[in-house]
Amino acid sequence: MSAFSWRDWLFSGKTFAAAILALYIALALGLPRPYWAMSAVYVVSHPLSGATRSKALYRTLGTLLGASAAVWFVPALIDAPLILSAVVALWTGTLLYLSMLDRTPRSYVFMLAAYSLPLIALPAVNNPQGVFDIAVARSEEIILGIICASLVAAIVLPTRVSQALNGRLQAWMNDAADWAAEVLVPTDASKPAHHRHKLASDILALDLFITQMAYDAENREQVGLTRELRARMGMLLPVLSSLTGSLGEIRSQHHAVPDTLQTLLQHIASWIKQPYAPDMAMQAQLLRQQVQAYQPGPEVPHWIALLATNARARMLSLIALWQDCMQLQAQIRAGERDARWQPIYARWDLTSKARHYDYGMLWFSAGSASLFTFIACVLWRELGWADGASAVTLGAVACCFFAALDEPVPMLKIFFRWTVVSIVISAMWLFAVLPLSHEFETLAVLLAPPFLLIGLLITQPRYNLIGMLLGVNTATFLGVQGVYDANFTSFFNGNLAGLAGILFALIWTLVTRPFGVELAKRRLIQSSWRDLARNAAGDHEDDYRHLTARMLDRLGQLMPRLAASGDDSFSDGFRELRVGFSTLDLQRDEHRLQGPAQDAIHDVLCGVASHYDRALALAETTTASEQLRGQIDVAIERARHIDSAAALEAQNALVEIRTSLFPGATGPAATVALQEG
Structure with a gap:
């Protein structure tokens, strides 16, 4: 770990100050679980003030959405526990799916709503009449923590x-x-x-x-x-x-x-x-x-x-x-735009925000989390486990947190391991340290050492998740109330249930999602092939702007997966990108050329489409046919003998396709097209 800078210490101090402020206000207002306000600070805090504000806004909306759903569903379905379990599970999976479709901070709305429903609804099943009060209290506590974190981040030396x-x-x-x-x-x-x-x-x-x-x-x-x-x-x-x-x-x-x-x-x-x-x-x-x-x-x-x-x-x-x-x-x-500036590059329209989504894998990941939540709810009810709600909620949170990853198991292991550490820290402070405090000032001083160190971890990208888990879980497990009333049996049973839920989520994920990065990598490459075949065949509705954006986005998703697998023999991603742009070039230039050149380009496009259709059918990289190389050579020579900008662009695109599909191949003879034509 690198040495901590003064900004790291500043962030840690600001976060702890915001957490203590939230705890103080929650205690002063008599909120039933003031420690939720403290833990919410560690959920939303980020070294960058803008990131804290964006997380705060959307997490507030997500919390309110989940709380509203709890108020709606619990009283209506309390007499049908199986249906209630199914509704909670479907809600969790559906909102999780929506969160994975959005790569902006807006995804926090759906992510928070996904697990806020079980977080609020399940502990209320034994008291359905009080679900409204519980939902309001949880929302107040969480929003209080969010507001404190945002204010402190914005006022005290904000980092832009x-x-x-x-x-x-x-x-x-x-x-x-x-x-x-x-x-x-x-x-x-x-x-x-x-x-x-x-x-x-x-x-x-x-x-x-x-x-x-x-x-x-x-x-x-x-x-x-x-x-x-x-x-x-x-x-x-x-x-x-x-x-x-x-x-x-x-x-x-x-x-x-x-x-x-x-x-x-x-x-x-x-x-x-x-x-x-x-x-x-x-x-x-x-x-x-x-x-x-x-x-x-x-x-x-x-x-x-x-x-x-x-x-x-x-x-x-x-x-x-x-x-x-x-x-x-x-x-x-x-910090300002030059009104005189005009872009030089204008070959492709770069304004599209289109992205590539593997909808099948997203649905599968969300469905896995949803089914886990349902089975966990059923087991809890059937076993009559008094603290089982903690198992379901923490397990659901764990599934939601890492659903978007190709390999969630390593992160779930980290979640489990550091939750254990949080329990140990909480037990030490709850039963050995906090009894020494008799007023709020002393409490704040006693809480400072662990939470200041936790804040420092959050500033380090490598340990950010660990720091966040320690901050949120330690604040929650301590369960600071207006009156010291620690009970070891209650502490042990509740936290053991939470660990059981995370462990079940880990085992469930091992069973249902064993594919790893290799499957995601292959599906990305095959999506590229599918697009290339469709585009070469002309089935793209002239939507060049979105096609280029999707190709570039897919490449960005593929690269870390290739690095993780250490194998790019299936594809390096760039070959498909070059063929894709060249194919779009040919699609545009084909309509600006006439006669034999247009026919030759059409043959090449059909050959490219057939090549990638064959690769899709075999689900593996295939060598392009000699027939396609011959078609490319004919088209190059015919375009070369036309004196126009469109013909030159077509020639360059054909050369690009040839070098991409036939790297190292001997070049065509200068008379090939004239002899065959």
């Missing part, structure tokens, strides 16, 4: 989301610059793969930060700028991947990049590695002019010339995207 985001953006751009330089002027063949996997994974994490910026009052102007930057950062991935493929083919088949092209690559790499400067636009314009003027010489072999022409187009895209990214980043740092 933009401060953390700027650092992440700069780190991402540095990694992208390293990858670009390595692609253009390689020194270490292993670096591009490392950089591209990290970049694709990290870009998804930026989405949450960007959403949270909307809750920082000073950052509202920056939100739009950051979204524009994030969209262009995403497009850098396929552009750099395409350059990797084209330049790699040139180097492997021609042994060296032609001198003129190599000089251009060195100039671009040097420019990209430079920090932002006011004259960046002028330098970019000069580079664009040099790249546009480049033509492969007559001494360059035919296939190498085609690859170089494709690389030239990608270099122009790289320059435009990098210029946009650097200028947007400068505006974000300045």
Whole structure:
């Protein structure tokens, strides 16, 4: 663990102060379970003030929604316990599913509502007439804690989301610059793969930060700028991947990049590695002019010339995207938009927020949590276990927390292990330390040591979950009331029930979700194949904007899974991305060409669709057919003999598909199409 900074200590102190304030107010108001207010502080607190506010708002709404459902369902179904159990389980699963569909802080509404119903409803089944009072009290306690956490975070030296985001953006751009330089002027063949996997994974994490910026009052102007930057950062991935493929083919088949092209690559790499400067636009314009003027010489072999022409187009895209990214980043740092700024990159519409969802796996995960809740409710009722409600609620919470993970079992083990630690800490303080306190001030001093250390854990990304679990569970298990009335038997039975619920959730998940990351990885890749087959066949309703956004999002989801499995033999994700963009290019260019060229492109698109249909049918990566390679070669040659921008774009897209599906293959002869045509 790295040394704690003063900001870490500040956050821990602020969180503890908010928790003590919430506890004091709850005790003063005579709320029945004041410790819930204290635990709520540790649920919502985040080192970034905007993140705390967003979590606070949506967790409040989720709590109220779950409490309202409890008030509605419990009195109506108290005489039908099996139906009530089914309703609670269905509610939990349905709301959990909705939470997994939303990757913004809004998901907290549905997540909290999912487990707030069993949290409030199940302890009230023996007193259905009092469910309204229980729901109101729980809501008051939780909302009180949320308000205290939000106020303290906002008033006492708040840490803005933009401060953390700027650092992440700069780190991402540095990694992208390293990858670009390595692609253009390689020194270490292993670096591009490392950089591209990290970049694709990290870009998804930026989405949450960007959403949270909307809750920082000073950052509202920056939100739009950051979204524009994030969209262009995403497009850098396929552009750099395409350059990797084209330049790699040139180097492997021609042994060296032609001198003129190599000089251009060195100039671009040097420019990209430079920090932002006011004259960046002028330098970019000069580079664009040099790249546009480049033509492969007559001494360059035919296939190498085609690859170089494709690389030239990608270099122009790289320059435009990098210029946009650097200028947007400068505006974000300045905190205001430059009214004169206009984007340079305009090849693809980058405004779509479409995302890829594996609806089948989401339903399965939610259904698993729902069925667990139902079975746990039935077992509790049938066994007549007095403290069984604690088992059901903690088990449901555990299932909900980690439902979105490919491998929830390791996290459930952490949940179980650190819940045990929370019980031990709570027992030590409850029976050995807290009896020494006789007024609230002494109580606060005695609670400070463990909770200040817990707050420090929350500041460390590696230990954030552990810190949150310790904070919430320790505050809850201590059960601080207005009068000290600790009972070891009650403490032991209630907490043992909670542990039993988590253990049951762990065993249940081991049985129902043994698939791991491999299944998720394969389903993502097969979704890419399905989209590619559909798009190549023309079944996309010209919705290029959403298609590009989904392809990029799918890549971002795939990269951490490939890293986790350590195996990209099935697919590296980038190959499908390059084929996907090239297919969309051909779809657009096909309608702008006539005669034999249009027919040849149509044949290629049908061949690509058949290739991915076959891969889907076999559920494994397949080698593209020689027939498809021949169709691509014919289409390239026919497009090459047409003097138009559309034909050049089509030629580049065809070259891209060929290098993606037939890496290392010998290039086509210059006369292939004329002989066959």
